Amino acid sequence: MGRAPCCSKVGLHKGPWTPKEDALLTKYIQAHGEGQWKSLPKKAGLLRCGKSCRLRWMNYLRPDIKRGNITPEEDDLIIRMHSLLGNRWSLIAGRLPGRTDNEIKNYWNTHLCKKLKNQGTDDTDTPNTLERPQQEPASGNKKKKNGGKKKNKQKNKGGTNNAEPPKTQVYLPKPIRVKALYLPRTDSNTFTFDSNSASASTSQEKEESPLTKELNLASEIGNMGESDGFGFFSEDRDLVNASDIECHSYFPTDHGSLQQLYEEYYHLLNMDHSQFVEMNSFGESLLV
DNA sequence: AAATACGCCAACCGCAAACTC
DNA sequence: GGAGTTTGCGGTTGGCGTATT
Known part of the structure; x- marks a missing residue:
């Protein structure tokens, strides 16, 4: 048995966020800053798990999120960064101010994957210079719930394509957590940031x-x-x-x-x- | 006009690193 | 040093909107 889902607690909301929830979260973070995601929902009066709050903030509510289409320059950079770094969405996103890893990941999967395949470049799996050590099929045992509606999107990502010859393994810096800047907080912290x-x-x-x-x-x-x-x-x-x-x-x-x-x-x-x-x-x- | 297929993207899930005690 | 907790990442899913039949 795996561990219980983090949102399994009875009474916690899941699914799309409402404007009211957004407002509560934004207000709380503006007052107290990010972090303490575990306890944040309770303090903010939200019936969400901390993870969900963090995700919502990071991918949608942050004021510095850039909305709108990916520019050709960004598009180009994403393609080339991906060729170097592979699916390190957070790293790639870090190079594109205002873009989130989720956004880039989605963009890659919906646009660039196809684009590159059409071009015959097929850079959809691994970087061309480096390979993630022991890159494994990321979710080979994950169940597919919605038997059929989806069209096996990105099914063979990450090397489930068995027949491929072993590639030369080259050092790649192991994926690391991209750490947020530490912001010292005090009890009276109103989240000003000098x-x-x-x-x-x-x-x-x-x-x-x-x-x-x-x-x-x-x-x-x-x-x-x-x-x-x-x-x-x-x-x-x-x-x-x-x-x-x-x-x-x-x-x-x-x-x-x-x-x-x-x-x-x-x-x-x-x-x-x-x-x-x-x-x-x-x-x-x-x-x- | 209705049904179906497909595209897109917000959100969820599980894992593992980082942190704390 | 180890156990428990928190946080961040990447893969995947669900559902809505649009296109096609």
């Missing part, structure tokens, strides 16, 4: 990572300073109201600079295999 503390905590991170330094350099070169940018792997997503916050952007939002960063990625990930040991720590460092 730029000094923001840059203090992030500069700390910068100092720890050689690649981050490089990327910061790239950022400086590449027209930095927009207030709506996200951090690289630190994801300044704790920003509740971007308009209130002056925050350094480590990464560019314009396509030219994204291109530059992509090239850095590409270079990094295509290093000679003999350098992988070194790259291991190097790669790890950029994911911290």
